[in-house]
Amino acid sequence: MVTVPKRKIVIRAMELEDVDDVMLVERSAYEYPWTRGIFEDCLRVGYICRVLENGGEVSGHLVISAAAGEAHLLNICVGPNTQGLGLGRRMLSHALMAARVAAAHRMILEVRPSNWRALRLYQSADFEVVGRRRGYYPAHEGREDALVMARDLHRRSNAKTNS
Ligand SMILES: CC(C)(COP(=O)(O)OP(=O)(O)OC[C@H]1O[C@@H](n2cnc3c(N)ncnc32)[C@H](O)[C@@H]1OP(=O)(O)O)[C@@H](O)C(=O)NCCC(=O)NCCS
Structure with a gap:
């Protein structure tokens, strides 16, 4: 029997030196990716920035701002080659944990209604739709709304996301 070795998964702080790899993942996963400058700014101002390494290779990233008890999940992204593997x-579990460590009691995020x-993922982790921002995202024909979703961070969840 041939056994395929499992790849080691590590979620760690993003460094400036990671931004080249992060940009490769970002550009391959989003139609309207963030620019390099946005990631550099997020690092400079001290947002919570993480990369996910899959067998030593950067395969995903997340960015959170946290202030006044509220965390904002600004970006969560997995490269297309490794999507659908959990x-x-x-990363979302990690984000919830990191937000609690930063003393946040609530997490909010925006998502395109078309990004099913x-x-x-968010619904299965107990996020609920709490609002809509009109014309928030660029889109092929004009703009697309954003759904605003939120989750209480103190309530323990029964959801699949283990936080
Ligand atoms: C959204 C995203 C982060 C999910 O990451 P992922 O590693 O592919 O997702 P996971 O394998 O952890 O799956 C988590 C859940 O997402 C949903 N999901 C993921 N891929 C799916 C698919 N192909 N079909 C249906 N549901 C899917 C399911 O609910 C799944 O849970 P389940 O497997 O227990 O049913 C990833 O698809 C991505 O980076 N997309 C591009 C960037 C993006 O849109 N980011 C979010 C911006 S708001």
């Missing part, structure tokens, strides 16, 4: 859920993968 890495996004792992992300919507399913």
Whole structure:
């Protein structure tokens, strides 16, 4: 029997030196990716920035701002080659934990109504739709709204995301 070795998964702080790898993942996963400058600014101002390494290779990233008891999940992204393997859920669990460590009691995020993968992930982690921002995102024909979702961080969840 041939056994395929499992790849070691590590979620660690993003460094300036990671931004090249992060940009590769970002550009491959989003139609309207963040620029390099946005990631550099997020690092400079001290946002919570993490990369996910899958067998030593940067395969995902997340960015959170946290202030006044509220965390804002600004970006969570897994490269297309490794989507659907549970890495996004792992990063979301990590994000919830990191937000609690930063003394946040609530996490909010925006998501495109058309991004059903992300919507399913958030709903399965107990996020609820609390609002809509009109014309928030660029889109092929004009703009697309954002759904605003939120989750209480103190309430323990029964959801699949283990936080
Ligand atoms: C959204 C994203 C982060 C999810 O990461 P992922 O590693 O692919 O997701 P996971 O494998 O951890 O799956 C988590 C849940 O997402 C949903 N999901 C993910 N891929 C799916 C698919 N192909 N079909 C249906 N549901 C899917 C499911 O609810 C899944 O839970 P389950 O497997 O227990 O049913 C990833 O698809 C991504 O980076 N997309 C591009 C960037 C993006 O849109 N980010 C979010 C911006 S708001």
